[in-house]
Amino acid sequence: MSLENIANIINRENELIEFLEERIIKEKVQFTRINTYTALYKLGREKYLKNLLSMFNSKKYENRHSVVESLHEIFDDSNKNEIITALLEHKKVETAGSVIYRINDIIEEIFLIDLKEKSDEKGIDEKDFCRLKEISVEGSCNNRGLAARVLVNSNLKEGEKILQRLAHDNDLFVRMEACDSLCNGKSLKTYKLLKNIGEKDTSGLVRGYAIASLGDVAIEINQQHDLIEFLKCRLLNEKVEFARIYIFSVLYSLGIEEYLANLLSMLNSKRYQNRQTVVENLSEIVNDSNKEVIRTTLIEHKKIETKCSVISEINEVLEQIERDWDE
Structure with a gap:
């Protein structure tokens, strides 16, 4: 600190x-x-x-x-233009390769952050897409991951292809971001890719994000039955709690109601990050038919929860239930 x-x-x-x-x-x-x-x-x-x-x-x-x-x-937003100008001016006279590389890296990062905000409202135009594609290949691992995050807003087939490539990146963070952004995938190729990653990636975090996106893609291309069978088989071998949380959540979202109890049981995880992930998933699946069991479970768990971040997430879900279903 x-x-x-x-x-x-x-x-x-x-x-x-x-x-x-x-x-x-x-x-x-x-x-x-x-x-x-x-x-x-x-x-x-x-x-x-x-x-x-x-x-x-x-x-x-x-x-x-x-x-x-x-x-x-x-x-930040208040000094961004001044800093970018200073970096670009200094780059003209800088002789050290490591300094030039870092300047380029930061300018690319700022571009991607701005593009993410812009794309949330207007999508990605051709000029920005070309620069993003270049960064997705040559950028630092941080910027390749940011590029993947931006591409969640791309409706272009080329954007989906870039995410498919980044889902095989050597860097864990990049693979996580790519799998997360593939939630809007619309092709059988993306579905099969996510299944393969959800089963074979060496990181449980990546497997979890792949499984989360699989739920959305399966609905988009009408592969719900196939995914249910796949996830039931995965449960027999998946040991990482983070990935299991997403398996339970997706199975419940696909209509297998018995898995809500499994998902709620993961609030007992020793890792607060996993408990927080459970609560975040509950916010996505809560509806009129399950609101009472979710509310009761969260109120009880809140009494023993020790992490402020988890308690904050619980409060948000409880407020969501009160706002959306108790009016």
């Missing part, structure tokens, strides 16, 4: 700001000055962004790399 985060938690931000502003007067080491400027900016002293950008003039490429990392850490 960073010093500024600790100061925020214990309400000592002003004291820390005063300390850092005194330190910056005496500090001679550029690396430390870069981190100090970054901390002061994060504490609300926006004027220190210019000081941070001035450190691009450092003779040591390691320091210039640190400036780039700091800019990545602090960029």
Whole structure:
């Protein structure tokens, strides 16, 4: 945890700001000055962004790399344009390959974040799609994963093909994102691909996301009966709780009501991440016929739940039930 985060938690931000502003007067080491400027900016002293950008003039490429990392850490909607402009200008004179690579990586990340927001409303135009396709091949693992996330909004067959390729990526995060975005797949090829991943991927997380998307794709191409048989067989061999949660959820969504009890039983998982996943799945399947058993179970579990994130998810589902079915 960073010093500024600790100061925020214990309400000592002003004291820390005063300390850092005194330190910056005496500090001679550029690396430390870069981190100090970054901390002061994060504490609300926006004027220190210019000081941070001035450190691009450092003779040591390691320091210039640190400036780039700091800019990545602090960029948001309010400073995005200024930071992008500064990165592009510095790239023109930068000589270190590692710094140039990181600048390109961050600019691609910002492009993908903006594209995701835009595509949620308007889809993806041809120009942006071409750039996204290039990033999906040559980008960092983080950006390949972001590209997969954006493609959930693509109705193009080419977009589905990119996701099919990314579902075989070497990186776990990329495969997870690709499988998740294939929920809108409309082809038998995607269905068979997700079945194969749901059975054979080395990661239980990836298998879980593949199975979640399988439920949607099976309905789209009328393969519900085949998927039910496949998932029942998977239960005999699947040991990872995260994947089992999605198997129970999809089977219930496909009309096999007995699996609701199995899904609810996973609230007993020792891993809070799994308990949170159960609650998230319950929010997707709750309806008029199961609302009472879900509500009762969640109220009882809330009494013994220790993780705030899980309790927050439970509260949201309870509010959803009250809002949508108790009016």
